[in-house]
Amino acid sequence: MNSPTPLRSNDAVAALRDVVFAWQAGSPPVLRVRQFDVAPRERVFLRGPSGSGKSTLLNLLAGVAVPQQGAVSILGTDLTKLSGAARDRFRADHVGFVFQLFNLIPYLTVVENVTLPCLFSERRRARAVATSGSADREALRLLEHLDLADPVLLARTATDLSVGQQQRVAVARALIGAPELVIADEATSALDADRRAAFLELLFRECAATGSAVVFVSHDASAAHQFDRSIELREINRP
Amino acid sequence: MxxxxxxxxxxxxxxxxxxxxxxxxxxxxxxxxxxxxxxxxxxxxAATISGTDLIVGARSSPVHLLLSCVFHIGNATNNIRRDTARALNERPDVAWTIPIALGDTHRGYRVIGTTAAYFEHFRYATGRSLEFEAGKPFAAGAEAVLGAEVARRLRYQTGSTVVIAHGAGDISFFQHDDRPLHVVGILGRTGTPVDRGVFVPLEALDAVHAAANAQAESDPLAAALKQRDGTSSGSLTAVMLGLKTRSNALAVQRSIGEYPGEPLTAILPGVTLQEVWEITxxxxxxxxxxxxxxxxxxxxxxxxxxxxxxxxxxxxxxxxxxxxxxxxxxxxxxxxxxxxxxxxxxxxxxxxxxxxxxxxxxxxxxxxxxxxxxxxxxxxxxxxxxxxxxxxxxxxxxxxxxxxxxxxxxxxxxxx
Structure with a gap:
């Protein structure tokens, strides 16, 4: 077994090295990853059945959870060395998320949902403003790219949208302020097969436009062929 | 955010x-x-009465006497005689007395039969005396002084005439129409029950009661009402006293309680008010x-x-x-x-x-x-x-x- 590639700054958007994570110190680890890298602009498909440590891996990449051992490096910053508050700020600045369901906050409008990261990240707000003049205009621009520009649609409360529309709003939110990494957790599982391909195309197009790398996690490998690289979580996780 | x-x-x-x-x-x-x-x-x-050292009425509960005499709540059950009031007034330790005769109304407002001493000696709040907004105290006979609220509500001015009804209800069966009283004064606002009083001389009350008695001879209902409430001629509900030396109040109270003429209750308003607070x-x-x-x-x-x-x-x-x-x-x-x-x-x-x-x-x-x-x-x-x-x-x-x-x-x- 060859030793993992050493880390170089800005070499990878995300890099895990010798990561061991257990829910409690002393209990058996649920995740043990020697090496996992995501290159800039890379589109990575990560397949794993439920219970395979998928959520844990995402929480580690997001800095919501911290491993007992090893390093989780995002854009050359080791998250394990940051405080909880700093990790939350770092996530707000550099990572966008798309969930499977319930992506939108019901009491916010579509545009407010999209601009939500700008409330927590000054960096992403500044980037949005630099592109379009204001966060709201950038949100509208992204929504237009995702075929959600219809004013009737925008006037609705977020929860009145169809699931497919909600997922696209979530993509706009993940991409606002051009974060370097977009993590999608079962983002297409609630969509039917035809919509799935179209959704991925949109996601890829917009990520390419903003220059974001994509880590797409799913239990269903049917979309794997659309990605640059496809990995079985089993292959990298050896608890 | x-x-x-x-x-x-x-x-x-x-x-x-x-x-x-x-x-x-x-x-x-x-x-x-x-x-x-x-x-x-x-x-x-507490602001309703000030400067009055003792209130004397027929033997009854002190709280009841205080409430009816000062706050015009409820009716006193028994009366005291005029000569008792005179005897109290003549006591060497008493500076002044205000006789109070209750039991009649004018359009729902209480009529207080008293003397001009009321306007001179009655104090409220922190020792404030009554002021006249218009006119002057009644002298005698068929004259009346109105509280501020009564004058405002009923749109009376000095020169208006009022008619006293017998009994304390809002609606009275018995009006002393033949004895109208002339309003000679209107009191300034005090924020106490005084504002809601119609003040008349005792003589005026006597006169209307005499007329009522005459009528009652031939009217059993009126006679029954008279029995139930209201003062009869020559009697009083209570007397307010001011002492020459305030510190004597307890001794005077005891001595009045032993008055041989008729059974009396003398109360210290402040002390009795405390009793009211204990109850409430x-x-x-x-x-x-x-x-x-x-x-x-x-x-x-x-x-x-x-x-x-x-x-x-x-x-x-x-x-x-x-x-x-x-x-x-x-x-x-x-x-x-x-x-x-x-x-x-x-x-x-x-x-x-x-x-x-x-x-x-x-x-x-x-x-x-x-x-x-x-x-x-x-x-x-x-x-x-x-x-x-x-x-x-x-x-x-x-x-x-x-x-x-x-x-x-x-x-x-x-x-x-």
Whole structure:
């Protein structure tokens, strides 16, 4: 077994090295990853059945959870060395998320949902403003790219949208302020097969436009062929 | 930024939020209302009489005598004789006396038969004497002086004529129409039951009663009414006394109690007022306890509403976490909501209290002789508000703590 590639700054958007994570110190680890890298602009498909440590891996990449051992490096910053508050700020600045369901906050409008990261990240707000003049205009621009520009649609409360529309709003939110990494957790599982391909195309197009790398996690490998690289979580996780 | 989210979240749950605010507001209204009534009734009652050292009436309960003679609440059951009043007036230790004869009304307002001594010696608030807004005290015969409220309500001026009805009811069967009295004076506003009095000389009362008696001979109903209430000629309800040496009050009180002419009760107004407070104190404490419980129930309602919303929020939490919110932000959302709801409830309660005070003012003055001042909240009331606000904040800590724990445990995993 060859030793993992050493880390170089800005070499990878995300890099895990010798990561061991257990829910409690002393209990058996649920995740043990020697090496996992995501290159800039890379589109990575990560397949794993439920219970395979998928959520844990995402929480580690997001800095919501911290491993007992090893390093989780995002854009050359080791998250394990940051405080909880700093990790939350770092996530707000550099990572966008798309969930499977319930992506939108019901009491916010579509545009407010999209601009939500700008409330927590000054960096992403500044980037949005630099592109379009204001966060709201950038949100509208992204929504237009995702075929959600219809004013009737925008006037609705977020929860009145169809699931497919909600997922696209979530993509706009993940991409606002051009974060370097977009993590999608079962983002297409609630969509039917035809919509799935179209959704991925949109996601890829917009990520390419903003220059974001994509880590797409799913239990269903049917979309794997659309990605640059496809990995079985089993292959990298050896608890 | 968190506060704007908290506000939008509240707006989203506006029905629950409105109900929570309403229940806290009602609880606050009750708590402050009870407190306000307690302090205001005490100040109002204490300000009603001042400078009178003793009140003497027929043997009865001191509280009853005080309430009927000073506050015009209820009717004295027995009368005292005029010569008793004269004997009291002649005592060497007595500086002045004011005879009081109650039992008649004018269009629902009490008629107080007295002498000009009333306008000279009666004091209220902190030793303030009565002032005339118009006219002068009655001299004798068919003249009357009106309290400010009576003159204003019934649109009387000096020169108007009033007719006395026998009995204390609002509607009386028996009008002394043939004996009209001329209004010669109108008193300035005092904020005491004096404002609601019609003051007439004792002689005028005697004259109308003589006429009534004459009529009663041939009218059994009138005779029965006369038996039931009202003063008969030559009698008094009470006498107010001022002493030459105030410190003698207890000795004089004892000596009057032993008056050989007829059984008398002499009371020290301040002491008897304390007795009234002792009686009402039990009720006040009960009301305070009940209103405190209502506040607890109102806040418990908020706690239930917040805890029920947690499962719904658990989903929002993952989204907020994903965009960079800290667990503390999410706990802050809940805590902010609890604080906002409590603050809104308190504010609404205070507004309702003042609206209620303004509305109930006239009615309380008319029925209970209770004159409420619409003043700023007292320090004590502010303390109560602060206490409720603090309780609301503390109650908010529980759901905030729960969601904080959930947030740390769940991370960004959406749990349903």
């Amino acid at each position: 968190i506060s704007s989210l908290a506000w939008k979240s509240l707006r989203h749950r506006r029905l629950t939020a409105a109900l929570t605010v309403a229940s806290i507001a009602l609880a606050m209204l009750l708590l402050l209302g009870v407190e306000r009534m307690r302090t205001e009734s005490r100040t109002s009652f 104190g039990v009720v006040e404490r009960t009301l305070f306890a009940v209103s405190t419980m209502v506040v607890v129930v109102g806040l418990a309602g908020m706690l239930v509403a917040l805890l029920t919303s947690l499962s719904e929020r658990r989903r929002e939490m993952a989204i907020l976490r994903s965009v960079g919110a800290r667990p503390a932000h999410i706990a802050g959302l809940i805590l902010g909501e609890a604080t906002l709801l409590t603050a809104a409830g308190i504010a609404l309660g205070v507004v309702a209290l003042y609206a209620g005070l303004l509305l109930a003012r006239g009615w309380l003055a008319a029925h209970f002789g209770l004159f409420l001042a619409v003043a700023w909240p007292s320090a004590h009331e502010f303390a109560l508000m602060a206490l409720v606000a603090a309780a609301g904040f503390l109650i908010g800590l529980l759901p905030a703590w729960r969601i904080y724990r959930m947030s740390v445990a769940d991370g960004m995993t959406v749990r349903i």
